[in-house]
Amino acid sequence: MATIELERLVKRFGPATVVHGIDLSIQDGEFVVLVGPSGCGKSTTLRMIAGLEEISDGTIRIDGRVVNELQPRDRNIAMVFQNYAIYPHVTVAENIAFGLYRSKLSKSEKRRRVEQVAETLGLTHLLERRPSALSGGQRQRVAIGRAMVRDPAAFLFDEPLSNLDAQLRTQMRIEIKRLHHRLGTTSVFVTHDQVEAMTMADRIVVMREGRILQVGTPLELYEKPVDVFTARFIGSPTMNLLPASLKDGGAALAVGGSVRAPLASATSSEILVGARPHDLVPSSAGSEGLTVSGTVAVVETLGSETLVHIESAGQTIIGSAPGRQIPRIGEHLTLHAPAEKLYYFDKATEKALTAR
Amino acid sequence: MTAVAQREAASGGLWSRMSLGQKQVIWAWGFLAVPLVFYVVIRFWPTFQAFYLSVTDWTITKPAAFVGLENYKRLAADPLFWQVFRNTFLYLILGTPISLLISFVVAYYLDRVRFMHSLIRALYFLPFLTTAAAMAWVWRWFYQPVPIGVINDILASFGIPQQPFLRSTSQALPAVLAPAVWAGLGFQIIIFLAGLRAIPVTYYEAARIDGLSEGAILRKITLPLLKPTLVFLVVFSSIGFLRIFDQVYNINTNDPGGPLNSTKPLVLMIYQTAFSSYEMGYAAAQTVVLFLILLVISLVQLRLMRDR
Ligand SMILES: Nc1ncnc2c1ncn2[C@@H]1O[C@H](COP(=O)(O)OP(=O)(O)O)[C@@H](O)[C@H]1O
């Protein structure tokens, strides 16, 4: 177990800088998820921690020790790859035992460790099989087994669930989470899937174009996104953002509707009002908050609730109706969100305004 | 409805009753049939013909008469055959490992080179495209004595005595083998490179994290994963060396087979028996022996190197 600290970490590939001096401090035993769109530098950051990529500038410390120049094997970390990276020509047991390659344990002790790990992951009956005889989920478990068997200072995961189908992904998500709970090993998990990030992380690091936008617990990111990017990235369906102009004390929406809410000092008069679909429900109320109306264009029936897409002045706004109350397409509908559930952003800088 | 129309309807019905899978099979076989027939006529028919000729005494001038295993008995008693047999195996057991080792080492390092990668690869592949006759000329010149031969020039500049190479009974075979190995390298390197490229990079990265050294990665990951490539190249290159002919024939055009037949391979013996002595029956028997050797060696290799 260990802490991991990144200090002004930079990565350049030739003339292109793909990681722009990021700072991050990961606590001992923490499960941190790096999340962001594809190509934002998550894998590169993770691979620098692992030692698979050289560091162009900055410092990486694992457990207080600077590891910039250390070989991957001397960093005592373990990594799980998207394509599993388990070897097709050896058995499951031998694959897991690769994790102990450098360990000085006796042969029988190694064998015992492998069996113990297999037991934990429910792989015992598969130990003598070749990977080709395993399902995707089992292969990923073997890869995790190889990482676990060494008892490393930290686990690094690079999109380990991306090759699995949706159901298996949900299941493995829970398994990894449970494993982390049991072992308490510091983990850095890379994904482009915000649901994975939200469900697994102790802390989420949102990245974009080689920079960290925001670091926080899933709830912090959900409730206090610092900018439009995070606001839209976290939460599903995506937050509605409605352009509005500030006018003495209130704001005029560009779309059909109104917003009446206490707005703190905004530096600019053009803003975006954000409302999550779950907070935007059919209501005729004219109380404080956001009221928008439009024509129902699409309804998505999910059972527990119904997502309603309404169109107003050329913009689509998503709201949610109770499961049993399904609006008809073409119907005129008014949606309302209470004032305390609204988000405000500066339209020009896309930064959050301190209205709440 | 006439009877013909009914029959047509019935057969049309048969075609339309067949499943898509069955139709695909029929189409596939339809297309395969032509090359298959061609192949049988071109390859198998002469092979059977050779088996037949090998038990006759056909010599072109005189009609073939059945002589039983006479040709094979003569072959077993022929000292030249055993000399040639030994030469052929020397080409095989020296040529295959040496050429595979060299081409693997080149491919292994070339795989890591980005700079001028394509140019280097092309340079290695060039000899494979060159005709054996042209290459033999160049190599023959290499092997000349001082002051013409490059190799002897270099040896002389280090004060090493001149070597006879092609003129020596002990050096001639390796001297002929060298250009043969060289000529095949390009092909083997390309195949090895393709095999190496097919191994996912993350295998190596995972191994580096687990702490395997370069040597251990080579032994435990690269080589085992290259096994299919290796099996293919071993069999392919073995067949090549067992059938070696044009390299040998061209490097010593005035005396094919080298001093005291020291470089003569089986194929050259067959060629000379058939087209210098016109003993077609005897040559056919030699062909059959070569065929059996190729068959046995290929099968044994495939068997030994097959997955557990
Ligand atoms: N070896 C490399 N050479 C050049 N550019 C690279 C290399 N690896 C990654 N990149 C670039 O760095 C950026 C970040 O990549 P990566 O960290 O893999 O993103 P992701 O967040 O999807 O994991 C991408 O624009 C990618 O094209």
Ligand SMILES: [Mg+2]
């Ligand atoms: Mg990635």
